Amino acid sequence: MSSPNRNKPKKLTPKNTNTSTKSKDSGFIEFAKKPWVVISTIVIALFGGIPGIITTVSVLNQKPDIKFSIGHINSGYFHNKHGDWIGYFLFYATIYNAGNKSLVPKEFEAYIKYDGRVTKLYPNKMADNINATSLDKTQVVRIRNAANKDLQYLKKLSPDEQYGGYLSFVTTTEIRRDFFRAVKKEYQVVCTDYFGKEYNSGWKVMVDDNSGQLPIGDSVIFPKEDMTIQNK
Numbered sequence: 001m002s003s004p005n006r007n008k009p010k011k012l013t014p015k016n017t018n019t020s021t022k023s024k025d026s027g028f029i030e031f032a033k034k035p036w037v038v039i040s041t042i043v044i045a046l047f048g049g050i051p052g053i054i055t056t057v058s059v060l061n062q063k064p065d066i067k068f069s070i071g072h073i074n075s076g077y078f079h080n081k082h083g084d085w086i087g088y089f090l091f092y093a094t095i096y097n098a099g100n101k102s103l104v105p106k107e108f109e110a111y112i113k114y115d116g117r118v119t120k121l122y123p124n125k126m127a128d129n130i131n132a133t134s135l136d137k138t139q140v141v142r143i144r145n146a147a148n149k150d151l152q153y154l155k156k157l158s159p160d161e162q163y164g165g166y167l168s169f170v171t172t173t174e175i176r177r178d179f180f181r182a183v184k185k186e187y188q189v190v191c192t193d194y195f196g197k198e199y200n201s202g203w204k205v206m207v208d209d210n211s212g213q214l215p216i217g218d219s220v221i222f223p224k225e226d227m228t229i230q231n232k
Contacts, residue, residue, distance in 0.1 A: 064157070065099030068189055068201035071164075074141060074229070075180070077173060078132040087176025088132065089121055089169045090141075092227075093151065093189060093201075096162040103157040103199075109190045110169045113203065114182035121169035126150040144226040 071092040077085050089110065097103050110121040130143040147153065149165040157163055167189065179185055185206040191199045 062101040063099050063197075064097050064101050064103040064159075064193070064199070066103060066157075066191060066199035067096045067098055068199075069094040069096070070187075070189065070201065070204060073187070073206065074227075075176065076132055076139070076141065077176070085173050087171045087173045088124065089171070089176075089187075091167040091169075091189060092164070093167055094162055094164040095151070095157065095191070097157045097159050100159050102159065103191070104194050105151075105154050105157070106192050106194045108151055108167050109192070110167065111188045111190070112171075112175075112179050113186040113188075114179050114184065119171070119175055119179075121171050123152060124168040124170045125152050126166060126168050138231060140230050142228045142230070146226075149226070 071094065073092075074090040075088065077087055080086050089112075091110065107123060109123060112119050112121060126143075126146040126149075128145065128147045130141065130146045132141040143149075143166070146166060151163070151165040151167050154163060154165070186203045187206055188203050189201040193199075
């Protein structure tokens with residue numbers, strides 16, 4: 001005869017279902033262990049909280065803002081050290097930094113556009129004194145202390161600072177000749193800084209101006225640029 005308690009169901013003890021507080025605590029701990037949370041906390045602490053973050057963003061937004069003003073352009077031919085004729089373009093330019101960070105130029109380049117094509121001009125650092133003669137030997141261009149005014153030697157341009165000087169570029173005599181024969185002639189000056197950022201003048205139209213033709217023996221002097229142009 002079986003015992004009366006053999007098939008008696010066991011009394012179930014209800015489990016503790018009040019785990020909300022524990023789950024929240026453990027969830028916060030797991031969240032805080034995330035690597036990016038730890039890094040963010042350290043960064044915020046190092047930079048002084050929200051003001052530090054704002055300052056960092058402001059620094060990252062600082063950049064130069066370069067404005068170009070091309071005063072005049074002289075172009076002709078001169079002999080290189082090998083005795084060959086070379087076409088040259090001489091820009092007198094003023095650059096102004098309207099940004100909030102200094103510009104550290106690496107190089108200046110120039111391009112000309114005519115007859116549907118774009119051609120690069122090659123930078124030519126200037127000597128102390130320049131004496132260039134036209135191909136037909138009727139005109140001479142002289143510049144004193146040219147190297148001191150060469151923008152290719154510019155090391156830094158601070159915010160709200162401007163600097164005026166020369167930019168000399170060379171090309172073949174054929175390209176120079178074809179450019180000035182074209183109906184529409186355009187040019188552009190480009191400055192590249194040491195971070196690879198480019199700043200350009202935009203394409204500008206070169207207007208033919210024959211008012212500068214001089215009678216034989218006369219000369220015109222540009223005191224600010226130490227330039228003299230004389231017809232023989």
